[in-house]
Amino acid sequence: MTDSVVPIFGSPWATVQPKLSQPILDAVSTLGFENMTPVQEATIPVFLQNSDVIVEAATGSGKTLAFVIPMLELLRRRNAHLAPNEIGAVIISPTRELSKQIFEVLEEVIRLSDLPFKPHLVVGGSATATNTADEMAKLRELGPDILVGTPGRLEDVLCGRLKNGKKTRSGMITASGGVRGRASMLAGKLEVLVLDEADRLLDMGFEASITAILSVLPKQRRTGLFSATMSDALGQLVRTGLRNPARVQVQVQGKNGAGTDMRIPSTLRIEYLVCPPDRKMAQILRLIQNSVAQKYIVYFSSCASVDYFFKLFKRLLSPSPESVPGGKPAFTEERKMAKQFINTQFPISVHSLHGQMVQKRRQATFEAFTKLPVGEAGILLSTDLASRGLDIPDVDCVIQWDPPNDPKSFAHRCGRTARAGRSGQALVFLNPGPEETYVDLLNLRKIPMVAAKYLWQDSAGNATLTAPDDAIVPGGSDNENGETESDSVSEQSDADLDTEPRKKDKKKKKKKKRQSSLVAKFPVDARSDALLELLRRFSATDRDIYSRSKLAFVSFIQSYSKHEASFIFRPKELPLIEAAKGFALLHLPSMPELRGRPTKMFVRYDVDTDSIPFLDSKREAQRLAKLAEEKQEAEKRRNKKAEREETNKRKKKSSSSNDAWSQAKEAKEKLRERKLLRMKLKDERAAEEEERLIGEINDPKLREALAKDPLLAKQMMNKRDKSLRDAVLMAADKMKRLKKAPTQKLEDIIAEARVAKRRRNDSSDSSSSDEEEEEEDWEAVARRERIQAKIASKSKRPRFTFDPGFSDEEEK
Numbered sequence: 034m035t036d037s038v039v040p041i042f043g044s045p046w047a048t049v050q051p052k053l054s055q056p057i058l059d060a061v062s063t064l065g066f067e068n069m070t071p072v073q074e075a076t077i078p079v080f081l082q083n084s085d086v087i088v089e090a091a092t093g094s095g096k097t098l099a100f101v102i103p104m105l106e107l108l109r110r111r112n113a114h115l116a117p118n119e120i121g122a123v124i125i126s127p128t129r130e131l132s133k134q135i136f137e138v139l140e141e142v143i144r145l146s147d148l149p150f151k152p153h154l155v156v157g158g159s160a161t162a163t164n165t166a167d168e169m170a171k172l173r174e175l176g177p178d179i180l181v182g183t184p185g186r187l188e189d190v191l192c193g194r195l196k197n198g199k200k201t202r203s204g205m206i207t208a209s210g211g212v213r214g215r216a217s218m219l220a221g222k223l224e225v226l227v228l229d230e231a232d233r234l235l236d237m238g239f240e241a242s243i244t245a246i247l248s249v250l251p252k253q254r255r256t257g258l259f260s261a262t263m264s265d266a267l268g269q270l271v272r273t274g275l276r277n278p279a280r281v282q283v284q285v286q287g288k289n290g291a292g293t294d295m296r297i298p299s300t301l302r303i304e305y306l307v308c309p310p311d312r313k314m315a316q317i318l319r320l321i322q323n324s325v326a327q328k329y330i331v332y333f334s335s336c337a338s339v340d341y342f343f344k345l346f347k348r349l350l351s352p353s354p355e356s357v358p359g360g361k362p363a364f365t366e367e368r369k370m371a372k373q374f375i376n377t378q379f380p381i382s383v384h385s386l387h388g389q390m391v392q393k394r395r396q397a398t399f400e401a402f403t404k405l406p407v408g409e410a411g412i413l414l415s416t417d418l419a420s421r422g423l424d425i426p427d428v429d430c431v432i433q434w435d436p437p438n439d440p441k442s443f444a445h446r447c448g449r450t451a452r453a454g455r456s457g458q459a460l461v462f463l464n465p466g467p468e469e470t471y472v473d474l475l476n477l478r479k480i481p482m483v484a485a486k487y488l489w490q491d492s493a494g495n496a497t498l499t500a501p502d503d504a505i506v507p508g509g510s511d512n513e514n515g516e517t518e519s520d521s522v523s524e525q526s527d528a529d530l531d532t533e534p535r536k537k538d539k540k541k542k543k544k545k546k547r548q549s550s551l552v553a554k555f556p557v558d559a560r561s562d563a564l565l566e567l568l569r570r571f572s573a574t575d576r577d578i579y580s581r582s583k584l585a586f587v588s589f590i591q592s593y594s595k596h597e598a599s600f601i602f603r604p605k606e607l608p609l610i611e612a613a614k615g616f617a618l619l620h621l622p623s624m625p626e627l628r629g630r631p632t633k634m635f636v637r638y639d640v641d642t643d644s645i646p647f648l649d650s651k652r653e654a655q656r657l658a659k660l661a662e663e664k665q666e667a668e669k670r671r672n673k674k675a676e677r678e679e680t681n682k683r684k685k686k687s688s689s690s691n692d693a694w695s696q697a698k699e700a701k702e703k704l705r706e707r708k709l710l711r712m713k714l715k716d717e718r719a720a721e722e723e724e725r726l727i728g729e730i731n732d733p734k735l736r737e738a739l740a741k742d743p744l745l746a747k748q749m750m751n752k753r754d755k756s757l758r759d760a761v762l763m764a765a766d767k768m769k770r771l772k773k774a775p776t777q778k779l780e781d782i783i784a785e786a787r788v789a790k791r792r793r794n795d796s797s798d799s800s801s802s803d804e805e806e807e808e809e810d811w812e813a814v815a816r817r818e819r820i821q822a823k824i825a826s827k828s829k830r831p832r833f834t835f836d837p838g839f840s841d842e843e844e845k
């Protein structure tokens with residue numbers, strides 16, 4: 034392991050051992066670099082001696098040349114000839130911007146040294162298949178020796194384009210199960226591999242591509258890993274196949290000249306400001322107003338925040354008359370208002386950069402900021418896309434509106450200033466409360482910070498360190514909810530008596546109150562509040578700004594919950610209402626995170642948000658047309674709904690009267706059905722019973738007769754009246770004898786039989802009368818009985834109609 038202390042510059046290039054070739058020495062001299070930087074001095078000899086290297090050195094310390102120079106030297110020294118489709122070296126970096134920057138340095142050194150190497154930049158951005166195919170064809174035609182690029186596109190070139198690979202949890206496509214196209218370049222003879230920002234490249238996000246690239250590289254190669262935060266990735270180094278690597282850690286030189294273990298350049302001053310989140314904008318403007326700095330980078334946690342604040346900063350710092358609704362007079366008035374908050378002697382241009390921008394704009398905006406003319410000030414708003422490696426000249430100040438989600442990025446962000454021995458300043462905003470411990474975390478990571486002073490603004494608009502008279506200090510007793518400290522104390526003693534769940538509830542409330550009081554203890558800054566009102570006015574007059582404000586706030590909250598240092602950045606303790614004010618929202622969005630927060634503290638902006646227009650007339654016309662369409666649709670829907678309701682009402686009404694009728698009908702029907710069923714069952718049971726009874730009668734004649742009159746049979750059997758049976762038989766015989774009409778009913782016969790029986794009983798011994806007489810009597814009785822039966826039948830109809838005892842056929 035090689036350790037060296039950073040004096041800003043080290044030994045001359047000519048002192049390197051083994052010696053650098055003359056063309057390369059000429060090139061660095063033409064670049065104006067007389068001496069090496071310490072990291073170059075420590076790395077180049079080791080790399081040249083065919084050893085793998087892991088290099089960790091502060092941001093802006095010259096790591097790019099520390100790998101570019103030995104790489105060219107190693108390629109120059111090799112004897113093997115490279116075919117047009119073979120490459121000798123690959124440099125991988127995590128972003129397109131950084132790849133381009135490295136490529137430009139490499140190209141410049143090759144040009145100045147006149148070495149016969151062809152470098153080529155391989156970055157994404159033109160994702161369509163035809164573009165990729167074109168690019169690959171161009172690449173084969175060009176036959177480069179060195180490739181510089183991002184992992185995904187390099188994977189396509191070196192391993193073949195992957196189709197249908199498997200998606201990993203992190204969203205990357207892995208080769209397993211996928212089909213690869215033909216590789217455009219062969220890496221079998223590769224001499225040098227460099228991973229710049231290696232710790233980032235070894236993160237999960239790039240894992241699949243890096244693994245695929247490593248799999249097609251020869252094992253006999255030189256590998257160099259470079260970063261300002263290398264130790265964070267040591268665990269993953271095994272994967273890169275390093276062979277007995279030399280570790281180069283360059284110490285930062287302290288003020289007394291001795292080496293320190295700090296991770297940041299000694300020329301960089303990092304400050305932190307603890308203040309409520311709604312004061313950030315005013316603080317930035319006052320900082321710009323107060324300093325001589327010209328170039329600023331402001332970091333946000335999401336692309337949506339960058340887009341939104343870009344619009345706000347632009348309206349404040351460099352508006353154009355077309356961007357202000359109401360034409361020129363309104364523009365002049367707005368300029369006047371904005372000048373109350375920032376009034377610099379120089380123009381300030383505003384730029385934005387993030388990963389969701391189209392490549393062309395991304396490139397243009399980056400170049401515009403990089404090449405800003407001397408004497409002109411500029412602000413670049415960015416996400417972490419511009420946090421690593423970018424060597425933007427003359428950045429004076431780095432401001433972190435949001436601390437980064439990954440604490441590693443903190444040093445990289447700050448490192449965009451104070452590069453190559455220049456001095457620079459960085460500022461990070463922290464919310465009062467748990468976020469203040471971020472200072473300790475960074476201290477542990479060898480990144481020291483000092484507290485910044487809150488900046489005020491006097492009536493003349495100048496930034497000052499002393500609070501003006503209108504800065505009302507709440508005295509610490511009143512908190513956000515209007516409760517006093519003593520209230521809290523008495524509540525605390527009450528809480529001691531409370532039951533467990535209530536205690537928890539109170540604890541939560543107390544926590545919230547503590548948070549709110551932390552914010553509320555800051556003196557009121559009326560000018561900051563007035564600035565926020567102006568920003569809200571921008572939003573209320575430009576739909577583009579208004580819609581972006583909501584998006585930005587929501588994405589900020591989402592991003593806040595993804596902080597790696599979640600023990601410091603606790604979403605539950607984030608002062609959300611102040612954050613919403615800081616985003617200059619017109620109203621609070623309805624989101625679950627705001628539940629239980631003191632939303633009354635937020636004053637809604639008095640505007641009908643539906644009427645906020647787009648400044649772009651085309652967009653506004655589209656919006657109005659869409660709105661009219663939506664209104665029509667809504668009207669139609671309302672009408673349809675009303676119609677539906679009306680018909681439903683009518684239906685209900687008629688069905689309620691119809692219902693009673695149909696219900697009664699239905700009930701009747703049911704009753705009838707049930708009755709019929711009952712009768713049927715009864716009949717069936719009766720029939721069964723009668724059959725059984727008939728079966729019991731032995732006499733075949735009687736059985737025959739009774740089979741035809743089951744009712745009689747039943748009656749007889751019930752009574753077990755043998756004499757009646759005999760009488761029936763006798764009567765039946767007699768009928769036969771007298772050849773009486775077969776239609777005579779059996780019940781008549783029975784009636785006659787009964788009369789006869791009675792008579793027989795009456796004149797038991799008396800000689801029986803002659804047959805004629807008997808016959809007459811029988812007739813009379815039968816008549817009487819018939820009449821009686823008729824009367825009875827009128828009142829009680831028999832269930833079965835009686836069949837004549839003997840049919841005509843039987844008679845025959």
Ligand SMILES: Nc1ncnc2c1ncn2[C@@H]1O[C@H](COP(=O)(O)OP(=O)(O)OP(=O)(O)O)[C@@H](O)[C@H]1O
Pocket residue numbers: 065066067068069070073090091092093094095096097098260261421422423424448452453
């Ligand atoms: N020997 C040198 N003498 C003077 N300036 C140099 C020398 N080497 C590099 N520089 C300059 O130093 C600046 C920073 O270099 P470089 O971008 O390589 O830093 P870095 O260590 O890679 O930073 P980061 O960690 O941010 O990627 C560049 O502008 C570069 O031109």
